[in-house]
Amino acid sequence: xxxxxxxxxxxxxxxxxxxxxxxxxxxxxxxxxxxxxxxxxxxxxxxxxxxxxxxxxxxxxxxxxxxxxxxxxxxxxxxxxxxxxxxxxxxxxxxxxxxxxxxxxxxxxxxxxxxxxxxxxxxxxxxxxxxxxxxxxxxxxxxxxxxxxxxxxxxxxxxxxxxxxxxxxxxxxxxxxxxxxxxxxxxxxxxxxxxxxxxxxxxxxxxxxxxxxxxxxxxxxxxxxxxxxxxxxxxxxxxxxxxxxxxxxxxxxxxxxxxxxxxxxxxxxxxxxxxxxxxxxxxxxxxxxx
Numbered sequence: 001x002x003x004x005x006x007x008x009x010x011x012x013x014x015x016x017x018x019x020x021x022x023x024x025x026x027x028x029x030x031x032x033x034x035x036x037x038x039x040x041x042x043x044x045x046x047x048x049x050x051x052x053x054x055x056x057x058x059x060x061x062x063x064x065x066x067x068x069x070x071x072x073x074x075x076x077x078x079x080x081x082x083x084x085x086x087x088x089x090x091x092x093x094x095x096x097x098x099x100x101x102x103x104x105x106x107x108x109x110x111x112x113x114x115x116x117x118x119x120x121x122x123x124x125x126x127x128x129x130x131x132x133x134x135x136x137x138x139x140x141x142x143x144x145x146x147x148x149x150x151x152x153x154x155x156x157x158x159x160x161x162x163x164x165x166x167x168x169x170x171x172x173x174x175x176x177x178x179x180x181x182x183x184x185x186x187x188x189x190x191x192x193x194x195x196x197x198x199x200x201x202x203x204x205x206x207x208x209x210x211x212x213x214x215x216x217x218x219x220x221x222x223x224x225x226x227x228x229x230x231x232x233x234x235x236x237x238x239x240x241x242x243x244x245x246x247x248x249x250x251x252x253x254x255x256x257x258x259x260x261x262x263x264x265x266x267x268x269x270x271x272x273x274x275x276x277x278x279x280x281x282x283x284x285x286x287x288x289x290x
Contacts, residue, residue, distance in 0.1 A: 004120055007120065008033075009072060010116035011082060011194065013028070014111070020247070023167050024276060026242060027242055032073070034071070037069065038067075040066060040069075042064045044064050047061075063174055066163070067163060068115065070115070071157050071158070072159075075142070083139045086108055087105070110138050110141075112136055119132060127181075129182065131178045131180065132176075132177050134175050136164070140160075199242040199280060200279030204266065204268045205218045210257055213289060214258060214288050215258050224270075226273055229254050230247075231250055231252045235263070237282050239281075240277045244276065246271050246277050247271075252268070265285060268280065
């Protein structure tokens, strides 16, 4: 078997549910192209026990940390923002022209991510695709470099470096690998594992409930399959990321009136059986007796 290619970096936001002891990934994103990657792993030293002038037991070294170096053709703006938590600001210039500029400042705090990549292997003249998934990575701010164009165009790339750590879930995994016969299957797997998808839109309408202090909700479209609804009340609510863990929100059967207060908002989320977001919507609450 020989490695003969590399493709499609995939990233997802790492979320640890301490109460359940589980990890999931949400709001994932794909960078179009990969050039190369290196994962340099550091392990603890072996700890041999000697007896009768020889090693009779050996505590083998274990994963300690690692460095992931990822080279891409470029880091598109939305990926840069995702990897480094950079913000955007709208700038005005010229005659009332505007542009969204990415700002690198003190508000940046590089998030913890899962990182996937796909290796192309050949065995007996047949292609196989290995999806590699680093479970917990935090990237550092990359260097900026570019060279002027000469008589010929030389392709220039972007490199970003991150620290690999062990996941908080059971047994503390730091990497997973899975093999596929088609690249599309490997991509689909990484997208599912790292929460790449589009959050669906729920239209939520609120009307006065039957009893005082309650609201009656109508949600369209209806949930699908075995999905269920969960909700939360508050002010200045925000939609969750696709695949965000919403298991701590209140379960709703889609019919019962909800206790609420005037001036609140309600966020309704359609979730999987495990509580991961698939669609969501927000409405201002109308309360009986308000």
